[in-house]
Amino acid sequence: METKQYPQPPDWQRDFPYRQEEARLVTRREFSRMLCLISAAMVTGSGYVAIRSFWKGKSEPAGRFPVCGVSELPAGGTRSFLLPGSNTPYILIHLENGQFKAYEQKCTHLSCAVFYKAGTGKIECPCHNGWFDANTGEVVQGPPPRPLPALEVVVESGQVYVNGPA
Template structure:
């Protein structure tokens, strides 16, 4: 071969029998970064982690919804004659750990609500002088006739309890969510 003749495609360096390049066989040193996670692997881990987090969130929300499905069974609360107009009666419904309040409003209307504030779950009470349901934790106020929030941080109404009068007894029928 003359100086004018040169091969534009030189032969590939020889490789070892297992396909390892010659340079790696001659210089078997590895750098600290070779075992690091690649961008592609990192993205896969990130997507998998996000999926696990999303599934856990959906599972927790589903569990909470299933827990709240107990709308109660018909339960006697109090005799109508034992609750004067303008007064409240505290009871437990639908379970023994669920505080509730029955109101005999001026004008004779009967309403009942879960006693847990929809803001952070503090117990609300009836203020007969102002005829309001009050949450003492953050000064939330609810309209007694509807359970709707009228002041403070609560944005959702109190869950109401369906009522029925059987003979002279007031009964709680179910939670209306």
């Protein structure tokens, strides 16, 4: 009497068994179509965001805006402020030499909040150890690619004003 030998399935079939009827739930063509549709949706969304940012432009307010009184901010002190109609945070610094400087309070590297270190003449970004010169806004060290955007500061009759970005 002869025993019938059945062929052994390949190793991959033993490791990943599947049923033919389950394999047909999503075909390769359907999977590829789904990937293409998702990719197209992501490209469309990214394009929309890019076009909107270029089309919109910057709508920062122009003009002169009061921030505080000269006596309200001691030398080495700072004050955060927003311009009317804007969501961009700014920082007013009363330097130890008596000058007032105003900069955007977002680091030019990854938009982390920056802080003035009193007595050092430097503005610090604690996220990635970036430093800016408090007199000019120029990068002193670290990864920031460009200086901090500055506002013109005007002191008139005991009041500190800033001129909106041009």
